Amino acid sequence: PFGGASHAKGIVLEKVGVEAKQPNSAIRKCVRVQLIKNGKKITAFVPRDGCLNNIEENDEVLVAGFGR
Secondary structure, three states: OOOOOEEEEEEEEEEEEEEOOOOOOOOEEEEEEEEEEOOOOEEEEOOOOOOHHHOOOOOOEEOOOOOO
């Protein structure tokens, strides 16, 4: 989705909680992001404790490290 780039900017659409697969039971804090360059919508993980509190809807974010 990044079109060969390592980073991409996007607009936050909503905050979501993604449930982990078995045997874990955590709710991963993620955001739905629409990429600016091609309009694709992706789900991005928000690292660290409490970082989701700093992100609001319609914020511009930098997404990095897609795939492996």
